[in-house]
Amino acid sequence: MADGRGVSSQTGENxxxxxxxxxxxxxxxxxxxxxxxxxxxxRILVDMAYGRAHHRAIHFINRAPGTTVNNLLGLLGVxxxxxxxxxxxxxxxxxVQSQVGKSDKRERHLHLTEAGRTLEQTLSDAQRMRMRAAFRDAGPEAVAGFRTVLETMMDPEMRHSYARLKENGA
Amino acid sequence: MADGRGVSSQTGENxxxxxxxxxxxxxxxxxxxxxxxxxxxxRILVDMAYGRAHHRAIHFINRAPGTTVNNLLGLLGVxxxxxxxxxxxxxxxxxVQSQVGKSDKRERHLHLTEAGRTLEQTLSDAQRMRMRAAFRDAGPEAVAGFRTVLETMMDPEMRHSYARLKENGA
DNA sequence: GAGTTTACGTCAGGGTTGTTGACTTTCCAA
DNA sequence: TTGGAAAGTCAACAACCCTGACGTAAACTC
Structure with missing residues (x-):
């Protein structure tokens, strides 16, 4: 707080x-x-027969439409x-809809159907609501710090995946 | 969807x-x-017969020695x-050592044994190492923001547990 | 064109983690 | 003292993930 990051000095309150x-x-x-x-x-998923794994799949298929199974595997780490x-x-x-690849027929490209998008929206609305409240209360600087630390905490490989998704969405 | 809900607000870029x-x-x-x-x-736990649940239990028993099973239940949320x-x-x-409560014999008070403390140390060393590296790279301000957002994101009940543990440790 | 690699799917088997239901022991209050 | 509630335990079951092995189709390589 007082001063930036006096990394040079090993000791002290810094x-x-x-x-x-x-x-x-x-x-x-x-x-x-x-x-x-x-x-x-x-809480939402428990009422359907779904779990967190389904949520994650839905999230990333929505985020990277047309992604292949293999690609999704890397993102999810399962x-x-x-x-x-x-x-x-x-x-x-x-x-979810699975389409055989045009150029490479071994691949399956994944998309959300209309129903899939609806569920995705429901789930992510709930999650974003909490995020938004937390961000609003904490303020922009805290949010920036939050994201910096999270990104630094990731494995390098995940950091790359994260960055690529970020570019997609932006 | 790069549209923004925030944008609808009058303050714009903020x-x-x-x-x-x-x-x-x-x-x-x-x-x-x-x-x-x-x-x-x-990675460490996989070699023993243990999983993440064991780690969590060990962590909180170490953090709140003498805690009861019931209390631990609240912390872990299972x-x-x-x-x-x-x-x-x-x-x-x-x-882990389990002692029948003196004033209330229904309760079991939990402590780590010497071996338990050793494992706890090993696990938390590994975890802290990554945390420390991330914190060092991100700097004090980012860390402060990180913690602010995390605390705001918790359920109120968890926030209380978190605060009490914090006082204990400090 | 034969052999290898890649992408995907599936079967079998096992592990951890979580749940519900039923139970004992202990405490407390009517 | 008796009935209810609380703390903890045991048993059975489901969800999710993992490894290993196998199979198919398509792509690539030589």
């Missing part, structure tokens, strides 16, 4: 935010906040058997 | 960080960052049957 106690608190904050983060969509089970139910229920 | 697109990005950041956040302890299974293995493996 690095108070790096004490073990501070880090422990941050770990707990991350844990509790993530609980809140997923709570709203979870095995294809795991994803396949989720995808199968979503396709069977008419929320 | 609320740019509240656009749907910004919020979507934050949701993804949260998702990817949490993956990184749990990755290191997960059913007591679920926690019990985890606790049973931890006790059987000699990582």
């Amino acid at each position: 690095l108070l935010f790096l004490t073990d106690e501070q880090l422990r608190q941050a770990i707990e904050a991350m844990f509790f906040a993530y609980r809140g983060f997923t709570a709203d969509p979870d 095995t294809k058997q795991s994803l396949n089970r989720v995808l199968r139910t979503l396709i069977a229920d008419g929320l | 609320l740019l960080f509240l656009t749907d697109e910004q919020l979507r990005q934050a949701i993804e950041a949260m998702f990817f960052a949490y993956r990184g956040f749990t990755a290191d302890p997960d 059913t007591k049957q679920s926690l019990n299974r985890v606790l049973r293995t931890l006790i059987a493996d000699g990582l």
Whole structure:
């Protein structure tokens, strides 16, 4: 707060935010906040036969329409058997559409159907509402800091995926 | 959808960080960052027969020594049957000690054994290392913002638990 | 054109985590 | 003292994810 980041000096109050106690608190904050983060969509999904895995699939298919199964696998960080089970139910229920690739027929391109988009909207509305409230209360600078830390915390590979999605959406 | 809900407000650019697109990005950041956040302890736990649930139990028992099962339940947000299974293995493996309450014999007070503390240290070292690196790179102001947003994002009940733990540790 | 690689799907088997339901022990209050 | 509530435990089951292996079709390579 007082001064920027006096990294050069190893000692002193500058690095108070790096004490073990501070880090422990941050770990707990991350844990509790993530609980809140997923709570709203979870409540909606529980009424259907769906779980968090379905939400994640729907989110990223919406975010990167036409994405292939393989690409989605990388984003979600699960095995294809795991994803396949989720995808199968979503396709069977008419929320997701799978198209054989034109240039490469081995690939399946995934899109949300109208019903899929509706559910996606419902879920993400709930999640964004909480986010928006938190962001509004915390203010722009806190939000900027929030995102900086989150991005720094990711694995490099995830950071790349994240950046690419960001460009898409922007 | 780069349109913005925030834009509808009179203040314009001030609320740019509240656009749907910004919020979507934050949701993804949260998702990817949490993956990184749990990755290191997960790698360690996979070698033992343990999972993330064990880690969480160990973390909070270490953080609030002598806590009761019921209290832990509230922190973890799972059913007591679920926690019990985890606790049973931890006790059987000699990582956690369960003492019948003195004033109320229905209660069990939980402590880490020496072996439990060792494992806790190993796990939290790994997790803190990543946190520390992220915090160092992001700088104190970003860290402050990070924590502000996380705290605002929690359910009120979790916020109370979080605050109480914070006082304990400080 | 034969052999290899890639993308996708599926079956079998197992693990952790979570749930509900039923139970014991202990406490407390009518 | 008796009935209800609370704390904890045990058992059965479902969801989700994982590994490993196999199969098919299409693309690529030599």
